[in-house]
Amino acid sequence: MSEVASGARELSYAEAIREAMDIALGSDERVVLMGEDIGVYGGAFQVTGDLVHKYGEERVIDTPISELGGAGVAVGAAMTGLRPIFEFQFSDFATLAMEQIVNQAAKVRYMLGGALSVPVVMRFPAGSGTGAAAQHSQSIEAWLGHVPGLKVVQPSTPEDAKGLLLAALEDADPVMIFEHKVLYKMKGPVPEGHYTTPIGKAATRREGEDLTIVATSLMVHKAMSAAETLAEEGIDAEVIDLRTIRPMDRDTVLDSVRKTGRLVCVYEGVKTLGVGAEVSAMVAESDAFDFLDAPIVRLGGAECPIPYNPELEKAAVPQVPDILEASRAIAQGRV
Amino acid sequence: MADETLPTTHEKVEANAPFAIRTYSPAVLKEALRKMYLIRKFEEGAEDSYTRGLIHGTMHLCIGQEASSVGTCLPLEEDDKITSTHRGHGHCIAKGAEVAKMFAEFFGKESGYCRGRGGSMHIADPSKGNLGANGIVGGGIPIAVGAALTAKRLATGNVVVCLFGDGANNEGAFHESLNMAAIWKLPVVFVCENNQYGMSTSIHRSTAVKSIAVRAESYAMPGVSVDGNDVSAVSEAVHDAVERARRGEGPSLIESLTYRLRGHSKSDRNRYRDKEEIAEWQALDPIPRFAASLMEHGVLSETEVAELDTDTDREIAEAIELARAAPDPDVAELTRDVYTARRA
Numbered sequence: 001m002s003e004v005a006s007g008a009r010e011l012s013y014a015e016a017i018r019e020a021m022d023i024a025l026g027s028d029e030r031v032v033l034m035g036e037d038i039g040v041y042g043g044a045f046q047v048t049g050d051l052v053h054k055y056g057e058e059r060v061i062d063t064p065i066s067e068l069g070g071a072g073v074a075v076g077a078a079m080t081g082l083r084p085i086f087e088f089q090f091s092d093f094a095t096l097a098m099e100q101i102v103n104q105a106a107k108v109r110y111m112l113g114g115a116l117s118v119p120v121v122m123r124f125p126a127g128s129g130t131g132a133a134a135q136h137s138q139s140i141e142a143w144l145g146h147v148p149g150l151k152v153v154q155p156s157t158p159e160d161a162k163g164l165l166l167a168a169l170e171d172a173d174p175v176m177i178f179e180h181k182v183l184y185k186m187k188g189p190v191p192e193g194h195y196t197t198p199i200g201k202a203a204t205r206r207e208g209e210d211l212t213i214v215a216t217s218l219m220v221h222k223a224m225s226a227a228e229t230l231a232e233e234g235i236d237a238e239v240i241d242l243r244t245i246r247p248m249d250r251d252t253v254l255d256s257v258r259k260t261g262r263l264v265c266v267y268e269g270v271k272t273l274g275v276g277a278e279v280s281a282m283v284a285e286s287d288a289f290d291f292l293d294a295p296i297v298r299l300g301g302a303e304c305p306i307p308y309n310p311e312l313e314k315a316a317v318p319q320v321p322d323i324l325e326a327s328r329a330i331a332q333g334r335v
Numbered sequence: 336m337a338d339e340t341l342p343t344t345h346e347k348v349e350a351n352a353p354f355a356i357r358t359y360s361p362a363v364l365k366e367a368l369r370k371m372y373l374i375r376k377f378e379e380g381a382e383d384s385y386t387r388g389l390i391h392g393t394m395h396l397c398i399g400q401e402a403s404s405v406g407t408c409l410p411l412e413e414d415d416k417i418t419s420t421h422r423g424h425g426h427c428i429a430k431g432a433e434v435a436k437m438f439a440e441f442f443g444k445e446s447g448y449c450r451g452r453g454g455s456m457h458i459a460d461p462s463k464g465n466l467g468a469n470g471i472v473g474g475g476i477p478i479a480v481g482a483a484l485t486a487k488r489l490a491t492g493n494v495v496v497c498l499f500g501d502g503a504n505n506e507g508a509f510h511e512s513l514n515m516a517a518i519w520k521l522p523v524v525f526v527c528e529n530n531q532y533g534m535s536t537s538i539h540r541s542t543a544v545k546s547i548a549v550r551a552e553s554y555a556m557p558g559v560s561v562d563g564n565d566v567s568a569v570s571e572a573v574h575d576a577v578e579r580a581r582r583g584e585g586p587s588l589i590e591s592l593t594y595r596l597r598g599h600s601k602s603d604r605n606r607y608r609d610k611e612e613i614a615e616w617q618a619l620d621p622i623p624r625f626a627a628s629l630m631e632h633g634v635l636s637e638t639e640v641a642e643l644d645t646d647t648d649r650e651i652a653e654a655i656e657l658a659r660a661a662p663d664p665d666v667a668e669l670t671r672d673v674y675t676a677r678r679a
Contacts, residue, residue: 030489058488069507072478072508076485078481082481099474099508100478111449113448171675
């Protein structure tokens with residue numbers, strides 16, 4: 001899945017994020033980490049790990065359980081010269097901080113006519129699959145994707161998790177990073193040292209001729225798995241990892257649809273008014289529409305909160321068999 | 336605004352003179368009164384412009400609260416920061432903003448502080464340390480704490496003054512922010528301008544404690560209530576809190592008791608208070624009080640006060656004309672500044 005030369009060392013997704021923060025803390029005095037239990041505890045998902053021992057409590061700052069205030073402090077610090085990386089313990093808890101994210105971070109630059117920027121980075125451990133139920137499993141990236149002024153990224157690999165975080169730190173605008181909790185332990189090749197993964201650029205993870213699967217985050221892996229099975233059946237799927245949902249990489253998606261004539265969108269957020277709606281509309285509003293040989297299919301989260309029971313939980317978000325079924329149906333002209 | 340100019344007209348300041356008169360030079364005191372007039376006339380000019388149809392949106396006037404704005408900013412250096420509120424014109428002028436650029440913003444002009452994108456509720460002047468007004472009650476409070484975190488981390492020596500109204504003292508952001516400022520000992524001074532009403536709801540109906548200042552105790556910081564219509568009292572309390580913050584001893588809370596003589600916004604019909612109450616506060620108008628104090632202590636003559644009065648009239652009239660003549664933004668630039676064009 002990666003363009004990194006074989007033989008590159010492997011890190012987990014969580015380790016890759018930590019390495020990015022380590023590089024940032026080590027090279028830029030303005031960088032501080034903020035969040036709940038990110039210090040000696042190492043973060044709820046052990047992403048910050050031991051960084052507090054290397055950089056001290058002044059730079060790896062445990063906040064009280066005050067999401068609104070904490071996020072606002074990060075915004076104010078970013079407006080005045082620091083480069084805060086703010087970790088929400090779970091993306092769900094960001095609902096407590098929407099005021100600062102949506103009204104302040106996203107709008108300060110615009111409503112001040114460009115007089116100030118808010119170069120804050122916020123990290124959101126997101127997604128289902130951990131048995132944590134409705135208030136610890138949501139995928140709310142599309143909420144923030146609806147807000148001009150924010151940039152919203154969803155890395156699916158360790159390499160991109162590091163590269164997108166380092167890119168976010170070089171960006172003058174607020175960047176929201178949705179990390180999938182199930183991916184934290186996934187390993188993959190990660191280049192050494194400093195590099196950036198461009199924000200706003202999708203990655204084609206697999207080239208194919210018969211249909212395009214546009215996926216985000218954990219769904220990229222499910223799409224890749226489905227594509228392998230489809231290949232055995234003679235269906236050649238192209239898999240696009242969106243990586244950034246705002247701003248969305250229009251060209252990569254449209255070029256692929258012009259080539260394949262078929263589109264399946266797979267995302268974990270609730271299907272209605274979600275990322276897939278935007279991708280579909282992007283195609284429908286462009287000349288790529290003329291290349292479609294089948295209706296577009298969206299596979300998104302079910303119209304319910306994430307349930308606790310493991311079988312119910314699986315049923316609430318797209319799975320590989322769902323992708324297979326949808327792909328076969330449009331490839332075989334059954335829809 | 337600290338000034339090293341030696342006293343000229345009041346060389347022998349009485350020991351029992353008010354703090355401001357003992358502490359600041361005549362030039363600084365004169366400028367403070369000038370700013371109070373300027374704020375009052377700015378607000379009146381804004382109100383008049385609204386009536387004449389020159390202003391597109393609503394506005395929140397601070398008429399009656401001028402001492403609070405000016406007294407708060409007197410002890411600050413230019414690079415000290417403030418965060419302000421939807422009722423922020425006074426803060427803005429007190430921190431050094433140009434009234435013509437403020438009017439231009441009101442009129443939605445390209446030459447306004449926010450290039451016509453923000454209007455009254457978002458005026459900011461980072462060049463003078465003003466991080467901006469805020470349309471969200473309490474929205475600026477955590478931002479001020481963030482600015483104070485920057486000041487501490489980067490050892491800038493700056494202090495942040497966080498202005499907010501009594502309405503904000505019941506927002507979660509207030510409580511979360513004061514707590515964080517205290518545990519991290521940040522150089523921030525919280526100034527609550529208690530003008531008695533959050534829109535129509537009186538402080539007595541909205542707030543469980545009798546004095547907002549006592550809330551400081553919950554966050555282990557000093558809290559005082561002062562007469563917010565007395566420039567000297569406000570400046571003294573802020574001075575002490577700023578010095579404490581600069582010494583690295585952490586935040587303070589100051590409750591500045593004042594009153595907005597006008598309604599909440601242009602839609603207010605004053606149904607929640609009576610004329611007698613307004614008249615009582617009218618009698619405590621901070622501008623004649625400060626002018627009288629400066630004359631009493633020989634800082635300014637009656638003629639000098641009268642000159643400030645008429646000079647600020649002229650300044651406001653000129654600012655309005657300048658702003659009216661300024662060009663509107665180009666609609667083609669609608670989405671400019673949503674994102675930064677260059678890399679920081």
